[in-house]
Amino acid sequence: xxxxxxxxxxxxxxxxxxxxxxxxxxxxxxxxxxxxxxxxxxxxxxxxxxxxxxxxxxxxxxxxxxxxxxxxxxxxxxxxxxxxxxxxxxxxxxxxxxxxxxxxxxxxxxxxxxxxxxxxxxxxxx
Numbered sequence: 001x002x003x004x005x006x007x008x009x010x011x012x013x014x015x016x017x018x019x020x021x022x023x024x025x026x027x028x029x030x031x032x033x034x035x036x037x038x039x040x041x042x043x044x045x046x047x048x049x050x051x052x053x054x055x056x057x058x059x060x061x062x063x064x065x066x067x068x069x070x071x072x073x074x075x076x077x078x079x080x081x082x083x084x085x086x087x088x089x090x091x092x093x094x095x096x097x098x099x100x101x102x103x104x105x106x107x108x109x110x111x112x113x114x115x116x117x118x119x120x121x122x123x124x125x126x
Contacts, residue, residue, distance in 0.1 A: 001081040004088035007109040008096060009048055010073040020062040023069030027062075031073055031100065038099040048072030075105070078113070085110045 012027040024047045031045045048061035050072065061072025075096055082088035089107045097105055 001083060002088075003113045004079045004082055004085065005111045005113050006077050006079055006088055006092035006107060007111075008075045008077075008092060009106045009108050010075055010096075010100065011104045012071045012073050014069045014071055016067055017064065017069050018067060020060060020064050020069060023064060023071050024060055024062050027069075027071035027073055031075075031103075035096075035099050040095060040099045042077065043096055043099075044074075044076040046074045046076075048074045085112070 010031065012031060014023040014026045014030075017023040017026060028045050028047060035041065035043050035045065048071070049058040050061040051058055063070045077092050077096060079088040079091050082091060088110055093105055093107065097103075
């Protein structure tokens with residue numbers, strides 16, 4: 001059994017905003033609140049980034065039209081004692097998806113980590 005860090009991208013819809021910075025703040029706050037309400041404080045929530053199609057420079061993953069924004073969020077979770085990368089993905093999607101119902105999630109990266117046996121008590125996948 002191995003430990004993994006799973007990164008997922010989420011698409012978050014924010015209504016009644018006028019600026020992308022406000023939309024990003026609202027999206028991160030709402031996602032964090034829903035995760036905390038379901039005792040998933042160990043999931044890290046950050047604004048997502050995307051690359052410019054012309055120059056490749058990263059910028060915030062947020063699109064604003066008609067006072068409605070689609071914000072990309074990056075969610076990271078540590079999974080302990082998973083049988084494989086695929087198993088870690090399924091656990092992560094189940095843990096986060098259960099808290100963020102109706103929010104599209106896509107696994108973008110799975111990294112095997114080396115952890116202490118003590119760490120196996122904290123986090124998901126037990």
